[in-house]
Amino acid sequence: MALRYLLVALLASSAAATTVNTCSSGPAPYDVRVKGCDAQPCVLHHGTNAEAEVDFSAVHDISHMKPQVRATVFGGTVEFQVPEQNACNSLLNSACPLEEGDMATYQLILPIEDYIPSVDVNVELSLIDTDTNDVVFCFSVDTQSSGRQHSLKWAKVIRSNIKCTIVQQAERDRAYPPAATVHHSAVSYPRMLRKMLLRVVVLLSLALSALATTFDECPNGETPPVELRVFNCTEPPCNFVRGKDISAEVDFVPDHEITRMKPHVQAVVLGLAVNYTLPQRNACKSLIDQECPLPKGEKATYLLKLPILSVYPPVQLTVKLSLVDSITKQIITCFKINGQVV
DSSP: OHHHHHHHHHHHHHHTOOOOEEOSSSOOOSEEEETTBSSSSEEEETTEEEEEEEEEEOSSOBSOEEEEEEEEETTEEEEEOOSOOOGGGGEESOOSSBOTTOEEEEEEEEEEOTTSOSOEEEEEEEEEETTTOOEEEEEEEEEEEESOOOHHHHHHHHHHHHHHHHHHHHHHHHHSOOOOEEETTEEEOOHHHHHHHHHHHHHHHHHHHTSOOOOEEOTTOOOOOSEEEETTBSSSSEEEOTTEEEEEEEEEOOSSOBSOEEEEEEEEETTEEEEEOOSOOOGGGGBSSOOSSBOTTOOEEEEEEEEEOTTSOSOEEEEEEEEEETTTOOEEEEEEEEEEEO
């Protein structure tokens, strides 16, 4: 009986493992378990904590460690501050100091703030020995944040970060005037200035990804969404990349209580309308931070995931999405958007 329980526990642990990417900067952990995710990309919901457990082996005797989290988006990388900077305090069922070869489990808790835009991000996590600066382990995982966006709030955060960065750089320059050196008639900017410019570029790119996407209303007077956000597209035609999903958030307000609903998708190519079946046919299961029944007059957000298969030819098309009440057959909201398969 005990052996049976052990096998069940081992199988459950194996099933919970998340596939991750290795780093070139340090050894990979033995196992990673991101809560609610077993395959990339992992969806991180706004207003919640991203949680992960990481099993690793101490590469040498370790007394002090700290986490390092880096997010890469649009080719730029920024660092995220983990609330608990003493990684030894986040070990499960063990404690520092660790001896070489000891197995331990680190628990990451990373808040996903509401103002973070919905965008594809590669998140890299490392544990660093603070005494030697050696990397204890390192891995990365592709993620997607989702949730209702507040573009104005995000814009204020962007402006605040840019202003803060520029002011901090100006204060450093006054205290330590940077001397630009000239090589082959080109000015070499100080390292801090380059970092500042990179941070501004990344923040502005994130702000653009959070903006609403323009769309066309459906021709028969159906209620349009309150707002549409197609990931990485603010102005159609949107690029639909083969081998990836179209991801979009649709804000809508039902005019009656909804207990069940389903998505209806049509792709119009060369004047021909072709029905498209989504992997998730129960639209209630694709709501963000809400669930059915939906009360009348309360805004809700639907997350659309539309696979673009690698075999699709490069062609221009119009995608039409309707959310339909499964009981009354009434269309709750409807929109059209132009795109091109690339």
